[in-house]
Amino acid sequence: MPPHDTTASVTEAPSTVFVIDDHGGIRKSLRYLMESTGLDVEVFECAEDFLGAYQPTRPGCVVSDVYMPGMTGVELLEKLAGKGDFRPAILISGQGDIPTAVQAMKVGAVDFLEKPFEDDELLERVQQCVRMDTEWRTWRAEAIDILERMDTLSPREREVMDLVVDGNSTKEIARLLEISPKTVEIHRGHVMRKMRVRSSLELVKTVLVCRKVKGSALKP
Amino acid sequence: MKRTVRTRGGRYAAALALGRAAGSTVRGSARVERDAEFARLKRLNSLVRWVSSSPASNRKPAPSARSAPAPAADGSAIERQLTNAIESITEGFALWDADDRLILCNAKFRAFYPAVASLLHPGASYEQVLRDALSKGAYCVDSPAEDWLQRRLHAHRVRGGTCEERLSDGRWLLATEHPTSDGGRVCIRTDITQRKQAEQAVRRSRATLQSMIDAVDDMIAMVNANGVILAINRAGAQGFGRQPRDLVGRSLPEQFDPGPGVPLQDMVAGVLAEAKGMHADVVWRDRCLHLSAHPVMDGSGAPTAVSIFSRDITERVRGEEEARDHQNQLTRYMRIATMGEMTAALAHELNQPIAAIVNYCNGSLRRLAADRWTVEDLEDAINETYAEAKRARDIIQNVSRFVRKAPQHRATSDIASVVGSVANLIRKDLQRHGIELVIDLPSVAVPVNVNAVEIEQTLLNLLRNSMEAITEALPPTRKIVLRATVQERELEIGVHDTGTGLSPDTAAQIFDPFFTTKREGMGMGLAICRTIVEDHGGRIWAESRDSQSPPQFAGGGALHFTLPISETNNAAA
Numbered sequence: 001m002p003p004h005d006t007t008a009s010v011t012e013a014p015s016t017v018f019v020i021d022d023h024g025g026i027r028k029s030l031r032y033l034m035e036s037t038g039l040d041v042e043v044f045e046c047a048e049d050f051l052g053a054y055q056p057t058r059p060g061c062v063v064s065d066v067y068m069p070g071m072t073g074v075e076l077l078e079k080l081a082g083k084g085d086f087r088p089a090i091l092i093s094g095q096g097d098i099p100t101a102v103q104a105m106k107v108g109a110v111d112f113l114e115k116p117f118e119d120d121e122l123l124e125r126v127q128q129c130v131r132m133d134t135e136w137r138t139w140r141a142e143a144i145d146i147l148e149r150m151d152t153l154s155p156r157e158r159e160v161m162d163l164v165v166d167g168n169s170t171k172e173i174a175r176l177l178e179i180s181p182k183t184v185e186i187h188r189g190h191v192m193r194k195m196r197v198r199s200s201l202e203l204v205k206t207v208l209v210c211r212k213v214k215g216s217a218l219k220p
Numbered sequence: 221m222k223r224t225v226r227t228r229g230g231r232y233a234a235a236l237a238l239g240r241a242a243g244s245t246v247r248g249s250a251r252v253e254r255d256a257e258f259a260r261l262k263r264l265n266s267l268v269r270w271v272s273s274s275p276a277s278n279r280k281p282a283p284s285a286r287s288a289p290a291p292a293a294d295g296s297a298i299e300r301q302l303t304n305a306i307e308s309i310t311e312g313f314a315l316w317d318a319d320d321r322l323i324l325c326n327a328k329f330r331a332f333y334p335a336v337a338s339l340l341h342p343g344a345s346y347e348q349v350l351r352d353a354l355s356k357g358a359y360c361v362d363s364p365a366e367d368w369l370q371r372r373l374h375a376h377r378v379r380g381g382t383c384e385e386r387l388s389d390g391r392w393l394l395a396t397e398h399p400t401s402d403g404g405r406v407c408i409r410t411d412i413t414q415r416k417q418a419e420q421a422v423r424r425s426r427a428t429l430q431s432m433i434d435a436v437d438d439m440i441a442m443v444n445a446n447g448v449i450l451a452i453n454r455a456g457a458q459g460f461g462r463q464p465r466d467l468v469g470r471s472l473p474e475q476f477d478p479g480p481g482v483p484l485q486d487m488v489a490g491v492l493a494e495a496k497g498m499h500a501d502v503v504w505r506d507r508c509l510h511l512s513a514h515p516v517m518d519g520s521g522a523p524t525a526v527s528i529f530s531r532d533i534t535e536r537v538r539g540e541e542e543a544r545d546h547q548n549q550l551t552r553y554m555r556i557a558t559m560g561e562m563t564a565a566l567a568h569e570l571n572q573p574i575a576a577i578v579n580y581c582n583g584s585l586r587r588l589a590a591d592r593w594t595v596e597d598l599e600d601a602i603n604e605t606y607a608e609a610k611r612a613r614d615i616i617q618n619v620s621r622f623v624r625k626a627p628q629h630r631a632t633s634d635i636a637s638v639v640g641s642v643a644n645l646i647r648k649d650l651q652r653h654g655i656e657l658v659i660d661l662p663s664v665a666v667p668v669n670v671n672a673v674e675i676e677q678t679l680l681n682l683l684r685n686s687m688e689a690i691t692e693a694l695p696p697t698r699k700i701v702l703r704a705t706v707q708e709r710e711l712e713i714g715v716h717d718t719g720t721g722l723s724p725d726t727a728a729q730i731f732d733p734f735f736t737t738k739r740e741g742m743g744m745g746l747a748i749c750r751t752i753v754e755d756h757g758g759r760i761w762a763e764s765r766d767s768q769s770p771p772q773f774a775g776g777g778a779l780h781f782t783l784p785i786s787e788t789n790n791a792a793a
Contacts (some may be wrong), residue, residue, distance in 0.1 A: 025573060029583070038592075
């Protein structure tokens with residue numbers, strides 16, 4: 001995947017760390033710590049508050065306590081996954097127990113930290129999560145862009161593109177589609193132009209970015 | 221000294237004078253001489269025993285009476301008197317001549333030997349009578365008949381003196397054989413049946429006593445003032461690797477070598493001096509012995525000997541030590557468990573402020589390092605750090621207050637406060653597992669005299685147990701009800717949960733040390749609870765699945781315990 005700073009497609013908003021902890025002292029001090037590394041931090045007292053202010057398009061990661069009055073951290077991640085939001089998340093637990101950790105991982109937590117945790121470690125993980133989120137968002141934007149380009153293809157052009165990506169020559173495509181090689185060349189030229197690629201190799205690379213991704217997962 | 225008169229016809233008549241100095245033996249039918257003799261006897265007025273044939277009614281007529289001379293008038297009188305005398309004594313009496321032929325015997329003598337009574341006529345041979353009696357089974361003999369016979373003949377003819385004979389009808393006779401001056405024999409038979417029976421009874425009871433004493437595993441010995449063994453039972457002797465007979469006459473204190481902790485000789489002296497029992501526990505050859513010494517009084521009531529009992533109490537002492545060890549172990553576990561509980565609570569409480577302090581410090585340092593700080597930022601962080609640090613200090617102060625107040629003795633507390641502090645401790649855990657805790661206490665304060673920390677520990681363990689039962693079973697309703705009710709003079713506290721409950725087997729064992737149904741459990745928690753509750757004079761039990769539970773907990777688990785209600789209120793009234 002390309003590094004995020006080389007793609008110009010997404011950096012529309014700065015990343016934010018969403019901290020959810022019922023303990024005021026922890027909440028406040030975490031914000032102070034994270035802000036010292038230049039991160040934007042928003043704090044919430046409970047998962048419900050966070051969901052109330054939730055905007056799927058705001059980039060960033062989640063740092064949440066597991067056990068809180070009301071919704072737990074694990075339940076929060078389940079909720080987000082249900083919305084198709086798989087943003088990186090770190091869960092923190094006072095009592096680290098294996099079943100909870102496993103459950104946290106299942107619902108997509110990147111990390112499960114046990115109190116007391118190393119502050120530097122948390123910072124490192126948070127930064128890693130922010131990077132992952134950015135990378136994910138970049139890739140997703142790229143994929144959406146490619147899918148949008150694909151949408152402009154006619155059915156025949158789409159067929160030709162798929163066969164090209166599968167590694168068939170013009171002759172083979174002509175035989176498979178029972179059309180003349182000449183016609184294949186014309187379609188191929190349209191595909192290259194609409195997909196904004198200069199070579200067959202570039203076409204393959206571009207299509208493969210999003211080939212195995214289902215469209216629904218890319219739509220927030 | 222001997223004078224025997226034998227008539228020619230074979231009839232015997234003899235006069236025997238005892239203590240008389242008359243040297244000659246008269247033979248033949250010298251009636252005159254005999255009469256003169258009797259006269260002289262009378263004159264001498266000495267102790268005279270005249271012996272005659274038995275009265276006619278008592279004996280068969282003599283086979284040949286023709287030559288039987290009639291005694292002189294004087295002689296007849298004496299004869300009658302002597303006959304009367306002989307017949308009146310309670311002993312059997314028989315006189316045999318030097319040839320061992322019967323001169324006479326009294327009726328009592330015959331009565332002793334009914335089997336041969338008919339043979340006891342003058343002239344009968346002692347040996348023949350004895351043989352007949354033996355062959356007719358008149359005697360109980362303990363050796364071959366001939367040996368016995370020869371011994372008896374020897375005693376009769378040679379040895380003299382006394383011997384005891386047992387008759388087959390059960391009677392015992394003391395047979396006394398006296399030689400007479402003329403070579404004859406006087407046989408006296410005394411009935412000693414009663415004495416023998418008494419002796420036997422004594423022997424039997426002694427034997428019973430002895431077998432009882434020998435059956436005892438403990439040492440029983442009697443020693444005199446010098447510690448010399450007068451008697452010792454078999455177990456006692458075996459304790460020294462000896463037989464009882466080898467030890468009698470030896471010093472008992474010397475047998476204990478190397479000596480026990482307590483000088484035995486001093487004990488004996490002390491018992492005799494104070495005329496009262498003494499006890500001591502000693503260790504001897506890796507055995508623990510309980511020694512008890514008591515004075516043995518003589519007829520006048522003065523202590524002359526000491527009876528010493530030594531009981532091996534090694535097993536008992538060992539058992540007591542084990543029980544003590546067990547108790548210590550429980551106490552130790554309890555302390556560890558309490559400390560663990562406390563440490564966990566303390567760690568949990570301190571986590572928050574310390575994490576906050578760390579975050580503020582780290583955040584400040586990073587701001588300074590990146591040269592991206594404002595005075596307001598840092599001031600705020602320092603203020604927050606200060607506040608969090610104070611919070612941590614308060615927590616520690618609270619805990620140390622809690623530890624200090626932890627009463628080693630009991631105090632009257634209201635159960636509500638005990639329950640309240642436990643509920644606070646466990647609330648967070650319950651919340652975490654989504655378990656609802658319902659507390660149902662009596663509306664009035666119930667004073668209980670308890671060690672609050674211990675009862676809190678107990679309640680905590682019971683609640684934790686219920687919590688684990690619920691998290692394991694994951695029932696649709698996750699609920700624990702802690703209910704305290706007053707039952708007469710007791711406060712009963714029940715902890716019901718909606719877990720899987722207990723099988724009757726588990727319910728029976730759940731309070732046993734090291735019994736656990738959990739994969740990672742020492743099985744000490746509830747055992748400690750039992751120790752605590754029983755220590756407080758209460759009871760603790762588990763309800764099994766099968767017992768009656770409130771309907772909403774049917775099938776769930778329930779643990780109960782009781783505490784005696786403090787009497788202070790009543791005493792004040």
